[in-house]
Amino acid sequence: xxxxxxxxxxLSEITDDIFMxxxxxxxxRDFFSLRYNPDYYNYQNxxxxxxEDGEKKTISELLNEKWTGIGSTIQRTSKQVRDCxxxxxxxxILNDLGEEEFNFIKNxxxxxxxxxxxxxxxxxxxxxxxxxxxxxxxxxxxAVPNQDWINFRDYEEMQNGEVNRLYIPKxxxxxxxxxxxxxxxxxxxxMNVQESLGYLLLLNRGVAGQFVVCPSQAFxxxxxxxxxxxxxxxxxxxxxxxxxxxxxxxxxxxxVAIALQQPLDLxxxxxxxxxxxxxxxxxRMQELWQELENQGNWRVYSRQVEVVxxxxxxxx
Numbered sequence: 001x002x003x004x005x006x007x008x009x010x011l012s013e014i015t016d017d018i019f020m021x022x023x024x025x026x027x028x029r030d031f032f033s034l035r036y037n038p039d040y041y042n043y044q045n046x047x048x049x050x051x052e053d054g055e056k057k058t059i060s061e062l063l064n065e066k067w068t069g070i071g072s073t074i075q076r077t078s079k080q081v082r083d084c085x086x087x088x089x090x091x092x093i094l095n096d097l098g099e100e101e102f103n104f105i106k107n108x109x110x111x112x113x114x115x116x117x118x119x120x121x122x123x124x125x126x127x128x129x130x131x132x133x134x135x136x137x138x139x140x141x142x143a144v145p146n147q148d149w150i151n152f153r154d155y156e157e158m159q160n161g162e163v164n165r166l167y168i169p170k171x172x173x174x175x176x177x178x179x180x181x182x183x184x185x186x187x188x189x190x191m192n193v194q195e196s197l198g199y200l201l202l203l204n205r206g207v208a209g210q211f212v213v214c215p216s217q218a219f220x221x222x223x224x225x226x227x228x229x230x231x232x233x234x235x236x237x238x239x240x241x242x243x244x245x246x247x248x249x250x251x252x253x254x255x256v257a258i259a260l261q262q263p264l265d266l267x268x269x270x271x272x273x274x275x276x277x278x279x280x281x282x283x284r285m286q287e288l289w290q291e292l293e294n295q296g297n298w299r300v301y302s303r304q305v306e307v308v309x310x311x312x313x314x315x316x
Contacts, residue, residue, distance in 0.1 A: 003039060005293040006286055010130050011037060014122070018088045027067055031074075032081045034059050035115070036122055045074045078115070085118055089126070093118075096125045128282035135285040136205050139256050143302035144194075150255055150303050152179065152187040155244065178252065178306040182313045186244030189231040193301055195259040200228045203280065206253035207307075210280040213255075215269060217276040219245075225259065237276055247307040257301040264291050 003011070015033055019025040034040050046060040060071040070077065086093060086105055094102040097117075105114060181187060193200065200223055202214035214220035219232040219239075232238035232245070247253065266287055268278050278284070292298060 003037065004286070004290045006131065006289045007038070007127070010127055013130075014126070018084050027063075027070070027077065028081050028084065030063055030066065031059065031077050032085070034062055035078065035081065036085075036119055038123065041119065045078055046071050082114065082118060085122075092126065093121060096121060131282040131286050131289070135280075135289060136203075136210070136254065136256060138289075139203075139258070139300050140254075140302045142300040143256070144299060146194075146301060147303055149191065149193050149257065149301040151190045151192070152181055152245065152305070153190060154182075154185055154187050155242075158188055178304045180306050180308050180313055181247060181253075182310045183247060183250055183307055185310070186242070186246045188244055191228050191231065191257070193225070193257060193259050193299075195225055195299065197261075198225050199223050199260045199263050200225050201258040201260060201264070202228075202231075203256045203258075204253060205256070205280075206247075207249040207251035212269065212278040212280060215271050216278060217271040217273055219277070221271040223263075250307050250309065253305050253307060255303050255305070258292070259299045259301070260295060261297055262295055264288070266291060 011033065014036075015029050018032065019029045034043070035045075040059065040062075043062075044058045046058050058071075060074040063070050063074075090102075093105065097105075101117065105117060191200070191202075200214060201212070202220070202223075204211050204213050214228060214231065215223035217237055219236050220228055221233060221236055222228070227233065234240070238244055266284075268275070268284060280288075
């Protein structure tokens with residue numbers, strides 16, 4: 001299976017990170033980009049004596065057009081690349097694999113396990129962390145400059161009709177502080193994105209973790225744009241229990257919305273009672289990232305709020 005756009009971006013960034021300052025780095029970069037690419041995982045570095053012509057190409061054959069004669073030095077190149085990888089991420093590898101495995105990597109002796117160990121570490125441990133670290137910043141970077149796409153009103157304000165249904169935009173201020181919300185107080189969320197047709201995905205990253213708010217059984221079972229003007233929806237669990245959006249810990253909460261033209265074909269996004277607010281694991285973030293790349297036509301909104309004690313809210 002060809003690399004996804006997310007995997008390609010990861011491999012490109014890691015390559016730049018490792019070989020930015022290495023002498024003779026171009027050859028090492030080219031080798032690393034193939035040797036640690038899942039598409040070429042089963043390729044040998046060079047042809048074995050028992051290997052017949054016409055069988056699968058080797059890494060050295062793929063590189064030979066640019067680096068003539070690399071076959072004679074391919075094992076030395078492979079060792080240089082491994083050393084660069086280990087030196088760059090030695091602390092992470094030690095923490096992930098433990099001292100015994102790390103010592104083996106530093107002093108491997110003979111055997112073919114070393115390359116597989118580093119490859120597995122890169123894709124099974126480094127890559128999930130990279131997705132987790134980069135998914136939300138990637139979306140926030142794409143966000144339109146509009147802080148008023150989501151606002152919060154407590155239940156008392158809603159009952160008293162203290163909600164301005166006519167949206168009046170305000171010029172952005174560089175010194176704007178995050179919107180402050182009270183701890184343990186239920187709120188409604190008023191959505192005001194530019195799109196009127198399509199679907200809205202609403203994500204939250206905060207003190208308790210990172211979750212899908214819309215669609216979800218907890219807050220919004222229908223994520224069509226015309227149905228998400230006010231959250232939680234009445235038929236959701238939060239709507240039925242009248243607990244709204246209630247924050248139970250002090251801290252910063254980030255909300256990211258993605259307006260889509262087409263629904264997303266991801267089974268874990270379908271509202272269900274087994275997982276009422278889907279947790280955004282790295283695998284799900286990768287799947288979602290790929291779905292967004294496939295759709296290609298979407299808009300992002302982002303806003304940060306600060307949850308404080310009620311007394312702090314009164315003095316703010």
